[in-house]
Amino acid sequence: xxxxxxxxxxxxxxxxxxxxxxxxxxxxxxxxxxxxxxxxxxxxxxxxxxxxxxxxxxxxxxxxxxxxxxxxxxxxxxxxxxxxxxxxxxxxxxxxxxxxxxxxxxxxxxxxxxxxxxxxxxxxxxxxxxxxxxxxxxxxxxxxxxxxxxxxxxxxxxxxxxxxxxxxxxxxxxxxxxxxxxxxxxxxxxxxxxxxxxxxxxxxxxxxxxxxxxxxxxxxxxxxxxxxxxxxx
Numbered sequence: 001x002x003x004x005x006x007x008x009x010x011x012x013x014x015x016x017x018x019x020x021x022x023x024x025x026x027x028x029x030x031x032x033x034x035x036x037x038x039x040x041x042x043x044x045x046x047x048x049x050x051x052x053x054x055x056x057x058x059x060x061x062x063x064x065x066x067x068x069x070x071x072x073x074x075x076x077x078x079x080x081x082x083x084x085x086x087x088x089x090x091x092x093x094x095x096x097x098x099x100x101x102x103x104x105x106x107x108x109x110x111x112x113x114x115x116x117x118x119x120x121x122x123x124x125x126x127x128x129x130x131x132x133x134x135x136x137x138x139x140x141x142x143x144x145x146x147x148x149x150x151x152x153x154x155x156x157x158x159x160x161x162x163x164x165x166x167x168x169x170x171x172x173x174x175x176x177x178x179x180x181x182x183x184x185x186x187x188x189x190x191x192x193x194x195x196x197x198x199x200x201x202x203x204x205x206x207x208x209x210x211x212x213x214x215x216x217x218x219x220x221x222x223x224x225x226x227x228x229x230x231x232x233x
Contacts, residue, residue, distance in 0.1 A: 001026045001231055004040040006033050006052030006069060008088055011189050015177035016217065017030035017049060017084070020224035024231075034067050039072055047231045048158035050074045052087030052175065054191060057094075070096035078171030080229045082141040087139055090163075090171030097165055103143040106142035106158040109198045111212035113134070114161050115173060120152045121136045123145050125170060134212050136178040138186075138197070176220035180213040199206070 002025045005014065014021070015029075021028055031037045032052060036041055050073060050226055055063050057070075068121070074096040076083045085093040111134050120126035142158045144167065153162035155173075161173045178186075187194060187202050194202055201208075 002045045003028050003047045003049060003231070005030045006039070006089075007031065008034050008051060008063075010034065011054075011185075012051050012186065013177065013182040014049075014051075015175075015179045015182045015225040016220040017177045017227075019073075020228045022062040023225070024095045024228050026228070026231075033062070033069060036188075039068055039187060041067065041089060042072070042075050042079060045076075045081070046083040048073060049084045049135055050086070050089030050092060051168060051177070052089060052138075055088065055230040056103050057088060057091035057143070058103065066092065073169070075165050080167055083169035084227055085171045086177060087173060087175055090173050091143050092139055093165070093169065093171040094143035094146055094160075094163075096148075097149065099149070099172070100144040102142045102144070105141050107197075108129075108137040108138045108157040109194075110137060111208060111216050112137045112155060112157070112174070114153050114155050116153050117151050118151050120162075123150070123152055123164060124168070125164075125223060125226040125231055126152045128222040129219045134205065134216040135176045135219060136175040136183060136216060137174050138178075139173060142173065156194065166178070168227075168233070172223075176216075176223045179217045179220060183209065183213070 060066050070092045073083050073093050111160050115132050149163040149165050
């Protein structure tokens with residue numbers, strides 16, 4: 001199993017996704033697209049993961065590779081290979097299939113409750129978590145669902161939290177890969193950005209992590225393992 005991971009930011013963590021891929025014995029190739037690395041070829045990989053970044057999904061002028069990355073995600077999806085887009089990755093997946101990107105329309109930060117939709121009950125990935133679960137959020141943008149997308153999860157801040165296209169092309173607005181270690185590192189690396197986003201949050205991080213972190217980590221790993229289980233089917 002060969003999996004291409006696209007990084008869109010200098011500081012990117014695979015977190016729970018990386019753990020699940022390691023458990024499955026996957027060969028991982030990391031492509032730092034933000035730094036100019038060439039995008040992977042469809043023929044060389046069984047699955048594609050696209051993580052988040054500071055840019056928005058329409059920031060083509062500053063990041064001219066974004067249209068090609070969106071097209072590659074669709075190529076994998078239509079080629080019946082597993083795709084995972086998280087945060088920016090989900091927004092690019094929506095773009096690839098004709099959805100609109102709504103810039104700055106849905107700011108959200110911290111551990112938040114997410115609810116499954118009725119479609120999620122029988123979904124191979126979302127069925128791995130309860131009807132309501134916790135995950136970490138850090139985004140400003142959202143999107144409209146492409147015409148053929150199956151809506152899988154939502155909350156009050158951003159209705160489109162998760163969706164599926166075809167057999168196994170998944171978009172997740174929330175950072176289910178972000179376990180407690182990842183969140184702790186983000187606090188160290190992005191203190192000013194977090195303070196602007198949610199004043200006082202870093203000072204309350206320890207209490208919030210104790211209250212919500214374990215449940216979020218559990219849901220994240222369940223989702224990661226379930227998505228990895230779609231590869232090659």
